[in-house]
Amino acid sequence: MATFQKGILGGFSGKVGNVVGARWRGKNVMRSLPQRGSYTATAKQEEQRLKFKTVIGFLSPLVDILNRYFGSPQGDKSRANLATSYHLKNAVVNLPTGTVMDYAKVLISKGDLRGIDGGTVAAAAAQTLNFGWQDNSGQGKATATDELMVVVYAPELNLFYTNVAVATRDATTASVTLPNFMASLEVEVWASFSKPETNFAAISTYMGAVTVL
Structure with missing residues (x-):
């Protein structure tokens, strides 16, 4: 997860390419999209x-x-x-x-x-x-x-x-x-x-x- 300051376009919310933008605790944050796959939890x-x-x-x-x-x-x-x-x-x-x-x-x-x-x-x-x-x-x-x-x-x-x-x-x-x-x-x-x-x-x-x- 990364934070960023508002640029000329400001913060963004939602998916753009392979990242997701959102507001979290008053900050603009970006998260990468989770990888899809056949994940099985360990015991x-x-x-x-x-x-x-x-x-x-x-x-x-x-x-x-x-x-x-x-x-x-x-x-x-x-x-x-x-x-x-x-x-x-x-x-x-x-x-x-x-x-x-x-x-x-x-x-x-x-x-x-x-x-x-x-x-x-x-x-x-x-x-x-x-x-x-x-x-x-x-x-x-x-x-x-x-x-x-x-x-x-x-x-x-x-x-x-x-x-x-x-x-x-x-x-x-x-x-x-x-x-x-x-x-x-x-x-x-x-x-x-x-x-x-x-x-x-x-x-x-x-x-x-x-x-x-």
């Missing part, structure tokens, strides 16, 4: 494509949370971009049965805020999950008013439940009621803390798999 390339497809499919419903709470933007990379890179490297595996997420390594948030200590989750009647944790306010930048966020995923349905303001850190217990359609399903659960009205969050904690009652 490694196909494996990477499957991983990318799996990660994007899994993270897409969480993009709003990721764009708020996953680290800090780096140059042109958004928080969601950083989350995608992390999960491609660390949280997706190829098995004989297919490409799947490694739920224990999934992160819904990433930051320097103090996370969950002594976290527990248990299922109760009527699609309720009961959470418990230690009040670690005062450790690092943790304060009593930090908010607990919860993400629940039902793999069988490929559907999420999310709540970014369940309770404050000093509450030490909280309950969430899941949608009726999650009844009797095994779900994967993550939790974290964030500071209200900011993008400051903790590294999320994988709480484990729970069967909804």
